[in-house]
Amino acid sequence: MAQIGYSKKVMEHFMNPRNVGTIENPDGYGKVGNPVCGDLMEMYIKVKDDIITDIKFQTFGCGSAIATSSMVTELAKGKHADEAMEITRGDVASELDGLPPQKMHCSNLAADALHEAIKDYMSKRESSGKTGIKRGKATG
């Protein structure tokens, strides 16, 4: 079934989203609203030695918002925080085999929520005086 021109991969992530939920005492937390349609996304990360070891999300939004948040958690998990900061909405969309043009703005939401969570982690890390571990070999 091809709804609103969504790819199979989008529908697969919509039906079976990865990493749904919340994390208690996360190392980073991000929350963004979609200014276009009023939707909401929350992202939680656990970080060890600057590597994102766990990530969870919750989304109030359309099918594409749910699928992109699921995909962004998959892309970010296991990555160095600096590296995960570089994940763009384009990466998310292309991993999902593309999104209909009118749905590209939803993938912004996913990338932004992840970046917010990482920034939150970084600012906590700085204020606790710890320095980051340099981005090493990619693990993800």
Next chain:
Amino acid sequence: MERIYLDSVSSKPVDPRVLAFAKQFLEQGCGNPSSLHSVGLEAKRALEDARTKVTELINAENDRTIIFTSCSTEANNLAIRGTALRNIGKGKEVVASAIEHISVLNPMKELQKNGFSLHVIPVDSMGIVDSKKLDEALTKQTTVTSIMYANNEIGTIEPIKEISAIVHDKGLYLHVDATAAAGHIPIDVQADGIDLLTLSSNDLYGPQGAGALYVKPGIKLQPVLLGGGQERGLRSGTENIFAIAGMGEAARIAKDEMAHETERLKGMRDRLIQEITTIEESYLTGHPTQRLPHHASFRFNHIEGESILLNMDMYNMQVSTGSACSSKTLEPSHVLLAIGLKHEEAHGSMVLTLGRSNKMKDISTIVKAVKETVERLRKLSPLSKKGVI
């Protein structure tokens, strides 16, 4: 999974009896009703037969009141622009309810750009037009007032007789868009006091490509399409005989079966409403009793309509929604905003519309799918942390 189609308000399958009747005009080809030879005459006969059947569905004065168009959007455009432009000497004001279809609102907005003033009449939280505000908005300069018979998104049926009395009291014309209502509830243009009425073929289980405008005897319109002068000069262009003949037959069947079918649909609708509103933080939208017999519309807190639609499609059940995410403009439905819903409330809308293919035995399957859908999406939603599932 067997398909359970629940979106008859968006599109209906052509009734097999309609197809069996009308397909002769595709298979054997049909003449042009304007031709004077025998083949043309046959086409003319088919056209006039359809006109009679549509006349009977709405109890119009005579066959000449029915103008066939290509769809209800065209009929709405003809009604509004045709009346406004023909009566421009009288005034430049037009009136519509806030929940009219965009094929009514957009031609009015277009007139507004050309110097007309547009008065939009609010509705209450159940979608009933504010008759006091309507009364206040009407002036001697009002050339057309458009109020729909029933709304396609929330199912509310307007008190047309009462509205027509207000409009006629001031000596003005009332246009009624009956696209969503016709075939589902009895419409009597004479008893209801309607001057112009829009109908669609597909909403009667006829083929797409035909619509009609009823024009009360004596009312003069300016045509929108100019050409060969078909349809009493009001709608030039060679008639689509297949679609029009199908529309006629669809109107006949709808009229014959309405009483029985309405009862059957109401039974299913009421069960849907009763059982779906037991879900926590779920609400019926539109009027609880003054509503179309096949229409059940809801909203759910904390979740979004396009996801509901996609999720229901996984059960092979097709529904519709007025959520912002599902619209081309990313704006929530103007109807849901007009009944006073906040943007985020309009977000969780789901519309189920029943039709001839639906059966009572399917209702529990539908309710189960809706419950599972709402539960699953709420688990994904950051807004439902407070334990509402």
